[in-house]
Amino acid sequence: MRWLALALLLGLASAADPVPVLAQAPAPAAVPVDAYPDVARAYWVEVNGAPVWVGGRELRLPMASLAKLMTALLLAEEATLDEEFAVSAAAARATGSRIGLRAGERMRASDLFDAMLVRSANDACRALADWHGGDLPRFVARMNARAAELGLRDTSFANACGHDAPGQASSVRDLAVLARAAMAQPRIAATVAKTRVVFRSPGGRDFAMDTTNALLQQFEGALGIKTGYTPGAGRCLVAIARRGEDEVLVVMLHAPDRWWDTVALMELAFDHARRARAPAP
Numbered sequence: 001m002r003w004l005a006l007a008l009l010l011g012l013a014s015a016a017d018p019v020p021v022l023a024q025a026p027a028p029a030a031v032p033v034d035a036y037p038d039v040a041r042a043y044w045v046e047v048n049g050a051p052v053w054v055g056g057r058e059l060r061l062p063m064a065s066l067a068k069l070m071t072a073l074l075l076a077e078e079a080t081l082d083e084e085f086a087v088s089a090a091a092a093r094a095t096g097s098r099i100g101l102r103a104g105e106r107m108r109a110s111d112l113f114d115a116m117l118v119r120s121a122n123d124a125c126r127a128l129a130d131w132h133g134g135d136l137p138r139f140v141a142r143m144n145a146r147a148a149e150l151g152l153r154d155t156s157f158a159n160a161c162g163h164d165a166p167g168q169a170s171s172v173r174d175l176a177v178l179a180r181a182a183m184a185q186p187r188i189a190a191t192v193a194k195t196r197v198v199f200r201s202p203g204g205r206d207f208a209m210d211t212t213n214a215l216l217q218q219f220e221g222a223l224g225i226k227t228g229y230t231p232g233a234g235r236c237l238v239a240i241a242r243r244g245e246d247e248v249l250v251v252m253l254h255a256p257d258r259w260w261d262t263v264a265l266m267e268l269a270f271d272h273a274r275r276a277r278a279p280a281p
Contacts, residue, residue, distance in 0.1 A: 032057075039261040041234070041254035044172035047269050047276075048247055051176070060154050060169040061253045064228030064236045065097070065120045067162035069175075069182045070143045071129060072117055076185040079132050081110040084202055090136070091127035096163070096230075098123040099207055111199040111207070117191045119209040120227060122161045129160035136160060147174075150181055164232035172251040179225055179238045179249060192224025214259050215239055219266065241266055246273040 034055040036043070042056030075081065084106050092103035099115050101107065101123040109131065115124035126136070133139025136159065143157040154171035155178070162168070170178075182188045195216050198208045215222040221241040228236035234254035239262055241248050248269040252258050 036261075036265065039255060039265065040252040040258070042172045042251075043253070043255070043265075044176050044249070044251040045265050045269050046176055046249040047273050051173075052269065052272060053265070054172065056253070057171060057173050059253075060171055062164055062168060062230060062233035063162060063170045063175065063253065064164075064230040064233035065122075065162040066170070066175055066178075066226055066228045066236050066238055067143075067157060067160065067168065068116055068120065068125055068228075069178050069188075069226050069238070070146065070157065071125055071139075071160045072113065072188050072191075073178070073182050073185065074139075074142055074146055075109070075113060075128060075132060076182075076187045079109060079128075081108075081113055081187070083109050085109065085127075085131045087123075087127045088130040091123050091130060094123040094126045094161070096122045096161075097212075099209060101127060105205070106202045108199075108202065111197075111201070113187075114191055114194065114197045114199070115207070115209060117188070117226065118194050118197045118211050120212050121209075122163075125161040133160075147178075150177055152177060162228055162230065162233070164230045172253060175238055175251045175253075176249055179240065179251070183223075183225060183240060189224065192226065213239075215241070215262070219263060237262055239266070241270075243270055246270055248273070 032051040032054040035053040037055050042059045042061055045053040087101045087103055087105050087107055089103040092101050097120045099121045112124040112128050115121040129136055129139040139160055140157050147155045152174040155174045156167050158165040158168040195211045200206050212227040221243040223240045223242060225240055226238050235258045237252045237258045239250045248266050250262050250265050
């Protein structure tokens with residue numbers, strides 16, 4: 001019943017749906033194993049900083065809006081987010097998830113930062129990239145340079161927001177590293193934990209948006225961090241949860257049932273952590 005109740009809270013199942021169950025967590029291994037190959041084309045489950053179950057680790061795949069984590073990292077590290085600026089024409093034309101920015105209207109960088117991470121707004125993301133980088137190519141060059149600095153050997157960016165494009169790819173290992181770097185920034189950690197953002201632009205327009213992360217306030221211990229979807233990438237997710245002294249990180253690329261399977265993997269991972277700590281009989 002606990003699983004079904006959680007699924008209903010997340011809006012992912014009806015009372016008539018069967019309750020899917022992943023296999024019992026395997027015993028701890030020195031090398032992470034591909035214990036759940038059906039959950040995603042590539043996935044990574046990390047417990048207290050150590051990977052325990054990994055599938056498709058060698059694959060370089062489209063990452064959809066998980067790319068916004070690098071955009072956010074650069075902005076958190078380099079930008080003054082209390083500044084105002086005019087939205088670029090390119091940002092106003094952005095496709096996909098958007099909040100309806102208008103070319104030339106003035107916005108606060110901090111508000112667009114929230115919209116980019118909480119609502120995954122592509123127009124907010126592109127506006128920030130154009131503002132901070134001067135133009136998109138220069139910002140993307142900085143993204144790739146920062147990826148190299150972090151040792152993301154499987155990652156390359158062609159745009160700031162995660163649109164499908166040649167050269168826009170990453171691996172689950174690299175995205176786990178990027179997620180850790182992003183969460184080390186207090187501004188990012190605070191933003192990805194928000195379930196709703198409300199603000200008024202300098203010109204008096206009101207904006208309100210809910211998070212795209214269904215785990216927040218529904219899964220015990222959920223902290224964030226980012227969702228993504230494009231036709232090429234499928235449904236993607238990076239999620240972190242903490243319970244007591246244990247922390248679990250999950251990365252899913254091209255996952256058919258990312259919410260349901262992430263919940264199951266996280267529960268198994270927390271159980272793994274408890275069993276690993278249990279004294280020998």
